[in-house]
Amino acid sequence: MANVTVIGAQWGDEGKGKLVDWLSNRADVVVRFQGGHNAGHTLVVGDQVYKLSLLPSGVVQGKLSVIGNGVVVDPWHLLAEIEKLGRQGVPIGPDLLVLADNACLILPLHRDLDQAREAAATQKIGTTGRGIGPAYEDKVGRRAIRVADLADRAALEAKIDRLMAHHGPLRRGLGLPDIDGAALLLELEAVAPKVLPFAKPAWLLLDELVKAGKRVLFEGAQGALLDVDHGTYPYVTSSNTVAGQAAAGSGLGPKGAGYVLGIVKAYTTRVGEGPFPTELDDAVGQHLGAVGKEVGTVTGRNRRCGWFDAVLVRQSVALNGISGIALTKLDVLDGLPTLKICTGYRSGEQHFSYLPAGLKAQGSLMPVYEEMEGWSQTTQGARSWRDLPANAIKYVRRIEELIGAPVALLGTSPQREDMILVRDPFQD
Numbered sequence: 297m298a299n300v301t302v303i304g305a306q307w308g309d310e311g312k313g314k315l316v317d318w319l320s321n322r323a324d325v326v327v328r329f330q331g332g333h334n335a336g337h338t339l340v341v342g343d344q345v346y347k348l349s350l351l352p353s354g355v356v357q358g359k360l361s362v363i364g365n366g367v368v369v370d371p372w373h374l375l376a377e378i379e380k381l382g383r384q385g386v387p388i389g390p391d392l393l394v395l396a397d398n399a400c401l402i403l404p405l406h407r408d409l410d411q412a413r414e415a416a417a418t419q420k421i422g423t424t425g426r427g428i429g430p431a432y433e434d435k436v437g438r439r440a441i442r443v444a445d446l447a448d449r450a451a452l453e454a455k456i457d458r459l460m461a462h463h464g465p466l467r468r469g470l471g472l473p474d475i476d477g478a479a480l481l482l483e484l485e486a487v488a489p490k491v492l493p494f495a496k497p498a499w500l501l502l503d504e505l506v507k508a509g510k511r512v513l514f515e516g517a518q519g520a521l522l523d524v525d526h527g528t529y530p531y532v533t534s535s536n537t538v539a540g541q542a543a544a545g546s547g548l549g550p551k552g553a554g555y556v557l558g559i560v561k562a563y564t565t566r567v568g569e570g571p572f573p574t575e576l577d578d579a580v581g582q583h584l585g586a587v588g589k590e591v592g593t594v595t596g597r598n599r600r601c602g603w604f605d606a607v608l609v610r611q612s613v614a615l616n617g618i619s620g621i622a623l624t625k626l627d628v629l630d631g632l633p634t635l636k637i638c639t640g641y642r643s644g645e646q647h648f649s650y651l652p653a654g655l656k657a658q659g660s661l662m663p664v665y666e667e668m669e670g671w672s673q674t675t676q677g678a679r680s681w682r683d684l685p686a687n688a689i690k691y692v693r694r695i696e697e698l699i700g701a702p703v704a705l706l707g708t709s710p711q712r713e714d715m716i717l718v719r720d721p722f723q724d
């Protein structure tokens with residue numbers, strides 16, 4: 297298959313960055329299609345650690361990288377990330393990075409609103425506080441400033457007026473100071489000459505590349521259970537995170553998604569608030585958090601940890617049209633005497649084989665577990681099935697059966713090379 301779409305199949309933080317970094321060797325262009333700098337992708341290459349939030353992970357490999365129209369872009373953050381990578385020896389110019397000219401911007405007023413709302417809310421979402429939700433609200437509300445507007449002073453002035461009319465009452469209600477429209481205009485005009493060299497009609501570039509036989513790697517952010525439609529609403533992010541969004545968020549069309557690789561952690565984690573049926577509040581949960589270094593890349597928050605939930609991943613396989621999965625962090629389970637896999641839920645007398653949509657129902661689910669024997673040997677750094685204990689193989693095979701998708705890749709350490717390749721998504 298020519299293209300590959302990588303998406304998180306749980307609540308994000310499944311280790312997509314490492315996989316995208318590895319797959320980008322085989323791709324000609326890497327594309328982000330949703331989210332913003334709420335994502336946190338950690339890449340470990342040799343002794344260098346790269347932390348990316350907005351830039352496609354392919355930039356580290358020197359691959360042509362595209363920030364698609366479905367992404368909300370904080371231009372100041374974009375420039376800071378470009379500078380940071382430059383200091384780490386990865387120079388990024390317009391030859392390497394393309395920014396869709398029809399992507400919408402995240403402004404300081406979006407960050408203000410995100411943070412003020414979270415601070416005031418009795419029922420918090422636990423957002424990253426980076427303005428993602430408010431920026432998408434303005435996009436859908438048809439008042440967002442888009443990248444191309446940075447070249448058009450009249451458009452900027454009109455849109456700033458429109459934004460001030462909308463945000464003024466909201467800000468006053470939250471006790472925030474009024475927006476200084478003139479200062480915002482100056483800030484945008486200052487940033488424009490640095491951002492505009494990257495701006496292009498990304499859909500056109502992708503169309504040309506695909507017609508020329510080039511291979512596209514789509515890099516999803518967050519995870520399917522944070523999808524604004526299909527996730528644990530309202531405890532979700534504000535974009536569609538499922539594989540179908542690769543088309544709308546890049547302009548390439550639905551046939552372009554190719555092989556859909558779902559990234560799945562060998563257990564479950566989530567950051568922020570919201571239902572989490574297999575969450576563990578005990579020594580095993582602490583083990584997973586400590587050994588798995590489960591701390592958010594963007595916010596530094598501890599991630600909540602729990603057993604593998606096959607119900608959720610099976611749902612994710614269906615929602616994303618997953619062709620195969622990359623199972624990551626198997627080594628974190630090393631040494632646990634017994635492992636549990638959630639195969640269904642009970643709520644009173646009712647049994648569920650899927651995650652029901654209602655928040656009340658989601659909050660009342662009791663996991664039904666199947667137990668398996670763990671393994672005492674280490675799987676860390678394994679690069680072939682022969683290196684794995686029999687019980688680890690059994691665990692992986694059981695997961696495949698329960699979720700209805702095959703394992704294409706198995707990750708056994710943060711290092712790019714430490715994985716077992718069953719099938720190459722680009723060759724499938």
Ligand code: IMP
Pocket residue numbers: 307308309334335336421422423424425426427428429517518522531532533534567568569
């Ligand atoms: P927002 O995307 O900042 O609006 O946050 C909404 C929810 O998505 C919160 O629960 C965040 O913790 C979660 N979230 C956003 N980005 C990520 C990510 O990259 N990994 C995991 N969770 C995320």
